[in-house]
Amino acid sequence: MEPGMGLGLRGRSGILSLVEECLALQPGEDRPVTMLLGPRGSGASQAHGALLDRFGEEQPFAYVNFGGDHSLLPRYALALIARQMGQKARRYGRARFPLLTLGLLASDEDLRIRDLADGRRAVRRQVDRFQEDNEDRYDGDYLSAFLDVGAGALGLPDGVSSLALKLVADAVRHGRKRLTGKLSSSAHWFGDHPLTWRTNGWDALVEINRWRHEGDAADRERLDRLLFSAFLEDLRRTCGRNFMPRSYLLLLDNTHTPYGRRFLDLLLRARHDDTVLTNSPCDPLTVVASANRWLPRWGPASGDTWPWRLRGPDRASLADWREYRPTRDSEDTWWYPLRLRDLSLDEVRIRIELRFGGVPELAPYTRLTPFVHRLTGGLPRAVQQVIDVLGQSGAPARGGDGQDRWLRSLPTRPLRAGDRTQRLADVAVGHLLRGLSAGEQRRLAESAAALDLSAGAQVLGHGDALFAEVRARWLLDPASLAPALHPWLRRLLLWQLAERPDDWDRAHRRLAEHYGARDRPLQELYHLLATGEVDRVADALNARFADRPSARWIADLETVTAAPNRLPADAGPLELIERLASQGRPVAAMDTATVIRGLVAARWLWSDPLADPGMRLSGPVADAYSQLAHLRGDDIVPLLNEAERYRYWQHPQSWGGGT
Numbered sequence: 001m002e003p004g005m006g007l008g009l010r011g012r013s014g015i016l017s018l019v020e021e022c023l024a025l026q027p028g029e030d031r032p033v034t035m036l037l038g039p040r041g042s043g044a045s046q047a048h049g050a051l052l053d054r055f056g057e058e059q060p061f062a063y064v065n066f067g068g069d070h071s072l073l074p075r076y077a078l079a080l081i082a083r084q085m086g087q088k089a090r091r092y093g094r095a096r097f098p099l100l101t102l103g104l105l106a107s108d109e110d111l112r113i114r115d116l117a118d119g120r121r122a123v124r125r126q127v128d129r130f131q132e133d134n135e136d137r138y139d140g141d142y143l144s145a146f147l148d149v150g151a152g153a154l155g156l157p158d159g160v161s162s163l164a165l166k167l168v169a170d171a172v173r174h175g176r177k178r179l180t181g182k183l184s185s186s187a188h189w190f191g192d193h194p195l196t197w198r199t200n201g202w203d204a205l206v207e208i209n210r211w212r213h214e215g216d217a218a219d220r221e222r223l224d225r226l227l228f229s230a231f232l233e234d235l236r237r238t239c240g241r242n243f244m245p246r247s248y249l250l251l252l253d254n255t256h257t258p259y260g261r262r263f264l265d266l267l268l269r270a271r272h273d274d275t276v277l278t279n280s281p282c283d284p285l286t287v288v289a290s291a292n293r294w295l296p297r298w299g300p301a302s303g304d305t306w307p308w309r310l311r312g313p314d315r316a317s318l319a320d321w322r323e324y325r326p327t328r329d330s331e332d333t334w335w336y337p338l339r340l341r342d343l344s345l346d347e348v349r350i351r352i353e354l355r356f357g358g359v360p361e362l363a364p365y366t367r368l369t370p371f372v373h374r375l376t377g378g379l380p381r382a383v384q385q386v387i388d389v390l391g392q393s394g395a396p397a398r399g400g401d402g403q404d405r406w407l408r409s410l411p412t413r414p415l416r417a418g419d420r421t422q423r424l425a426d427v428a429v430g431h432l433l434r435g436l437s438a439g440e441q442r443r444l445a446e447s448a449a450a451l452d453l454s455a456g457a458q459v460l461g462h463g464d465a466l467f468a469e470v471r472a473r474w475l476l477d478p479a480s481l482a483p484a485l486h487p488w489l490r491r492l493l494l495w496q497l498a499e500r501p502d503d504w505d506r507a508h509r510r511l512a513e514h515y516g517a518r519d520r521p522l523q524e525l526y527h528l529l530a531t532g533e534v535d536r537v538a539d540a541l542n543a544r545f546a547d548r549p550s551a552r553w554i555a556d557l558e559t560v561t562a563a564p565n566r567l568p569a570d571a572g573p574l575e576l577i578e579r580l581a582s583q584g585r586p587v588a589a590m591d592t593a594t595v596i597r598g599l600v601a602a603r604w605l606w607s608d609p610l611a612d613p614g615m616r617l618s619g620p621v622a623d624a625y626s627q628l629a630h631l632r633g634d635d636i637v638p639l640l641n642e643a644e645r646y647r648y649w650q651h652p653q654s655w656g657g658g659t
Contacts, residue, residue: 014316019055028236028284033335035289040432051251066257074224078100100231106127195226224266247286351383365390392414408610425492429492443460443466445493446507512528525541532565534600541560550636565605567611577620595628599625603617605617619646622644622647
């Protein structure tokens, strides 16, 4: 197996089994439109590649990527999909799309027939001639005419297997046989369709030709809806024949783009109209789409007005969809939204081992798994970017002070992508925030100083629009109770903010003043610590130590010491803790205040994976908790438990996923 092959679905096996279930249903049974949702880099595109790896050799499929710069009109996308699905599969006969092809042909060139009474025979002659001319021109396959326009939508993302690339390339190869018989024999279907106003099939074809060449926006909308209905009816008829599959697999990547949204809207409406309004069997199409934006048709990005609540990918199934789907009188009934989760610690370890495990001199990098997971939060693309930097930049493979120093400045290390080399932080932030201006990114970095991004934007005067955009991009941390940025993005934005010391201090001081005025002392201390006021924070926590239960005090300490820092990047954790200690008061005795000050400093550094990559400060933190237990005298069990937890630290195996 190639490195990285199948990783798009590692830890997301529910998606695989869901698609398998849908493909096995009888052709007329209801199937969901499965949506893979998450920020850029969450692995949706790689999941498409993994689905191709699993099903592409046996199952007729089509793949379309709406994420490029091309203008993929619905008719071109349909033709591209039909062209792929029409290739011969290993176990099944060949699908043909006479209704879609006739609809495309009849609307392609202006027929210029004005008298319907005399024009039906002329229409038939022209349609037959169009078919003959185009099939001669395109080697027996009229749908090949759309390949030049739609070729840009076939681009699979980086990191997919060579098998997936080959499957998509083979699905559009030339040399398909001609359609049997004349397409004009299918004209009556257009006359019978409720979207056309003519009962005669030839009159209906003239009508749809006028919609395209002389009509207004409503006419063109009606034409697109009719073409989608024709495509779905072709699939119903195909799956009703012997030696044909029960379902066809359709993979739609980056459907948050304007052309992707348009395609989804038309597909969903055609399915709903055909299945619910006219009581036809559901089309046999298994759809898996991806989007890294909230779709406008779902209402506000808060989700308050949408009947769906996001599901997790690991337990996705038809039974789960059927239990939670809205009633069939709404188009929302067809969605199945799955919020892609970040990688777990074990999944990050597998990726690192696949990359470095076979190279003896690089194998020690596998010990950095906890660091990479803490740093990135498990965002798949972030994990890959950090792995790439480690492989490209010659980081010290062995643990110790040299490696700590090197990793401390990881965001500024170069990342080479193609013929461009930039700092890791700039590449990663640019990818996640593509489309935001430099000014918007600067304001977002300032707002990220607050754990609650919405509050930060308001206090710092950046308003609601930026927060709404971030939420619509799925960039909030699903594991956080407050609306906080994904930890990877927040960490990098704060790193960039730290390069503007005045902006850093101004943001944190304004936030500290805001929370102080509202009697929220922990949040105030959090921002004071971010400005380096270790003594003031330690004194406040010392004052709370005697009159609070130990468990509550520990929670307070962890809240405050999770504050970000802009300490020098040229030192490892032991040097940093020494510098912080040298700024304090002379130690006269090992009293509670002194221990708490040391604990605040150590826990503050420990909480930042860049400040303490190997968690070498776990020991000092554990020792401080043990000392506090001896100094306190009562209610010491939580303190001793905490000391034990840090002394024998095991990285959490949890992840933030939806249900």
